[in-house]
Amino acid sequence: MSGNSATILAEISRMAPPGPGLDEAVLPRLRELSAALVAASGESAAEFRRYLSVAERSIEVPDDGVREYLAGRTVLVTGASGCIGTALLRRLARDRPGRLVALDLVAPRAPVAAYHQVDVRDRDALVNTVTEIKPDVVFHAAAQRDPSLAERAVHRTVTTNVFGTRNLVEACAQAGTDRLVLASTGKALRPYTPDVYAASKRVAELIVADAATRGVLRASAARFTHVVDNAIVLDRFRSWCRRGEVVRLHSVDSMFYAQSARESAQLMLVAAVTSAEDGLGLHAIRNLGWPVALLDVALGAMAEQGVAPLHISGYDPGYEEQAFPGLYDPTFAGDLSPLINSFEAPGARASASPDVDLVVNKVTLPEDARHRLDELDALCETERDAEVVRDGFDLLSRTLLEVTLASVPQDVLRRVVDLARPHVHRMNETNMFIHHRVRMRAGQVTRPSSAPVGIRNEAAS
Structure with a gap:
């Protein structure tokens, strides 16, 4: 960032401090x-052009093995x-499976042998439909994917991402499905988060991992990061710029990795x-390239669609401000x-x-977790x-x-404690809670302390 840019950003922040409200007089x-x-x-x-070009990226796929x-x-x-x-259906059509079937609330844009309009939250309808189809392989991409919406539509997000996944596991088991492939997210690498979307995908991973570990079915997962082709934040920036509305930015320091829909289907x-x-x-792309600056995406959208007032507004609910160190x-x-993450690496x-x-991920959910x-x-x-x-x-x-940490070797837990300890002074409440629970599992704390503000003491016991 140039000195002039930094000066302008400082003036923007001075005129419009972080927060949900904004005085129209400053617009x-x-x-x-x-x-x-x-x-x-x-x-x-x-940088904006580099970001958009990610949509053209591919990864190497064992084509012969996939077709076989x-x-x-x-x-x-x-x-x-x-x-x-859609990207997956188009790629699968190239690989010519015996029969390609789609399930969604809306008919797919890509050609398929059959389409079933079913809500994954409807357990009975899903089990009946999957049992009728008798799929050998199921790719599970149905989800509520908007982190901001998840904080408002909590019921919809939990019932779709968590119980929709559990319903599908049951359906696949009854249908004798050979393999379930779950579309997950890099946000699921957090061992704990109060953010509803990230937590819902984390729980979905663990539900499928439990079924796979118990031999109910064979299963894999693909962790995606920001997919450029359907980027929520880019759509918002472009829409705000076209309408001349305030462009809200979490932070001038926000960086993120990106991948393409093509890479996601290939993964x-x-x-x-x-x-x-x-x-x-759990599968993830090794080389995601250099991370993208959120500020560059916002400025690129302005250059493309028209300049709009920029507000460094702070982090919205559902978006993590501070990662566990x-x-x-x-x-x-x-x-x-x-x-x-460091527990898995x-x-x-x-x-x-x-x-x-x-x-x-080898984990069996204990009775209290199932309860x-x-x-x-x-x-x-x-x-x-x-x-x-x-x-x-x-x-x-x-x-x-607790289930996750119980499956991690002691030497790895101690290593994570050592990595996090120098940053204790700047941890937020959520990360202090994680750090304490890791220390408990590593044998470095003999009894629970009071839970941080906003974290119920029941969880620390």
Whole structure:
């Protein structure tokens, strides 16, 4: 960032401090400053072009192995009308499985042998439909994927992402499905989070991992990061700019990795053919390139669609401001995908693609975790209030943190504690909670302390 750009950003922040509200009287001046920032940030245009070009990227896929695996098989894709589902259907059509079937609330844009309009939240309809189809392979891409919406539509997100996945696992088991491939997210690498979307995908991974570990079915997962082709944030920036509305930016320091819908579909195929018989095989692209600056995307959208007032508003609910400082181990950084965390990295294996890393999650949900899951399911049957469902879901999420940590070797837990300890002074409440629970599991704390503000003491006991 040039000195002039930094000066302009400082003035923008001074005139419009972070927060949800914004004085309309400052908008004309913010617009002037934003125009000056676009003009002064020449490197942002190149970075924006680099970001958009990610949509053309591919990874190496073992084509012969994929075709051999799919030959004569019935393949079912859930969430088939979405961006990833569409990319996957088009790629699968090239590989010519025996039969290609789609399931979604909306008919897919890509050609298929059959389409079934089913909501994954409807357990009976889903089980009946999957049992009728008898798929050999299921690619599960149906989900509520918007982190901001998840904080408002808590019931919808939990019932879709968590119980929709559990329903599908049951359906696949009854239908005798050979393999389930789950579309997951890099946000699921957080061992615990109060953010509803990230937690819902984390729980979905653990539900599938439990089924795979118990031998109910073979399963894999593909962890995606920001997919350029259907980027929520880019759509918002472009829409705000076209309408001349305020462009809200979490932070000028926000960076993120990106991948393409094509890579995402390819990653799911790699996950389908990579053997992981002892648990859930988690797959992630190793080289995601240099991370993208959110500010460059905002300025690129302005240059493309028209200048609008920029507001550095702070982090919205559902978006993580501070990652747990023990989440990445420098020992593995640079050699493994950034979508694999420090708890998982020591167990990394080779996959069917040189571009994809694989870790295996072997976990069996204990009785208390199953009880929490059933309690939440019953709660969602009778209650739709966002805060009531959020509280019940958070109890489950914290229970599953203990399940996750119980499966991690002691030497790895101690390593994570050492990595996080120098950053204790700047940890937020959530990360202090994680750090304390890791220390408990590592034997470095003999009894629970009081839970941080906002974290219920029940979880720390």
